[in-house]
Amino acid sequence: MNYPPIPAGHEDRSAHTLTVHECGEAMIPLSTLSPRIAVYPAYYHLGYAGTQTEAYLREGAAARLVSAADKLPDGHQLVVLDGWRSYEVQASIYETFRQSLIAQGWSDEEAIVSELSKFVAKPTTDVEKPSPHLSGGAVDLTIAGPDGWLEMGTEFDDFSERAMTRHYEELSSPTETDCEIRRNRRLLYHIMIEAGFVNYSQEWWHYEYGTLSWARKTNQQPIYGGILSMDEKNVEEQ
Template identity: 50%
Template sequence: MKFTTPIPESESSAALASLPKILETNEPVVPLLQYAPAIAVYPAYYHEGVAGARSDCFVRRSVADRLVEAAGLLPPDHHLVVLDGWRPLEVQQSLYNRLKSQLLSQGWTEGEAFYEELHRFVARPSHNPERPPRHLTGGAVDLTIAGLNGWLDMGTPFDDFTDRAHTRFFEIHLPSDDQERQIQRNRRLLYHIMIQAGFTNYSDEWWHFDYGNQAWATARRHDHAFYGGILQVN
């Protein structure tokens, strides 16, 4: 079955040195709780109490439609759980500061390697209209899958900043027991339904997918992105 095939190597977007231009479509941002009630919404940063986080998850309308398409590919009794979408700069700054402090507490010292590690997982908060953070565009979404017994085991929690969070970790390090084999299947399922719905995956994070932004355009080799940064939604 296609949703159990191995996750291929990514051509991805880990280093986006040369970004495609943005031809903004002005497509609206929609709240998922109202727009796509078939998809569960658990705004992780709101529940964590991060300053500026909202009690709903917001994405561009085409992203919401593609999430509905992806959800329709799931086995019976399974559904998507969206954890984050559009992310205001206040939240981006909080997450950036938090991870920076965590890395320093682990013994890192500021320098090129430090910032390379930091930027693997949290983009620098930026107002630069030519290089907005992915989540600021409304074209990035973090999510997982739930079944009858709750969220599927993906091998790490959301926002785990270790090598185990790499989407292909259990393709590179082959499963050693039944639990890891199930994790591998769960990641493959999430990856393949999202790719079939038109998204691309950020290879360092099994939960992160893009559509319409510069990371997506780079991975798909489009000459432009559809979505720029949005500083505020209602």
């Protein structure tokens, strides 16, 4: 299956002037949602505080994830690496990346914060202006084929320019491996876009639906505010 090139897009995450019209959708556990969706909780396996073995998305986003998975070639699955993310987990990821920059020699706090903003949303408990994953509308994922995870050019949470979704579209003399990576990223991009998600251009694995960023890119109203905790009111068992 050949998809067209991933188009260039303007990236602007300053969507805080929009007002969330919370739709009240519950979160859905993803591990039993569809045989074409697998869950590999990356941050749990890395030992981050507050993580769990399940991944969750809002009901509408979860339904669209199933739609995307159904577009995959036979023998392929979507592999969810992360979905809803608590404040505790977000803060842990943010601080870990901050410390890694300091260890690399970064010392100017303003420059550190600027670099952080490219890859990790600042943790917040403001449900009206949530970070994408706090809303339950953001998902990090890849694709597995019959022989394992497809080659995407970087590991999950790689913070180099190679992680940019269009990086392999812009190579002037791509190798055979580069072309394979480009095909795989195109596959993930187009099935997710067709299902109603938007992509964050700095990260090939990150897609959103119903969030502030999604609303800005699609000229719609954001429908997912922040969810601060897991309880019976906001989780629907399958």
